[in-house]
Amino acid sequence: MASITIRNVPDEVHRALRIRAAQHGRSTEAEIRAILEQAAKPAGRMKLGPLLSSIAREAGGLTEAEADAFDRLRDRQPAEPIRFE
Known part of the structure; x- marks a missing residue:
């Protein structure tokens, strides 16, 4: 599986991602993967x-x-x- 490094993420974005991940019961990394998958492969495409x-x-x-x-x-x-x- 591929890896991606994202640099220069603003602190407020990182904080929002951590909060969103906690709301969904996932790690921040898992939340980012879910966001990327939804963006790249939307359900209605x-x-x-x-x-x-x-x-x-x-x-x-x-x-x-x-x-x-x-x-x-x-x-x-x-x-x-x-x-x-």
Whole structure:
């Protein structure tokens, strides 16, 4: 897992993060991870697969039954990045 160092965090921001973490029953580090995850991967974001299916449906190239079949068969695990070793 990757590590990130953030320098020059103002004292009042750090204090607010500690308070927020305590309110959620987490460490400050865990709270920051949760904040970063929510910012980078918001719950309501449009994903590529459903977006492409909706475009195909609107264009008339994909029936509802076909879209449902593709959705059931789709692998929901993220792809592994390519390694050049």
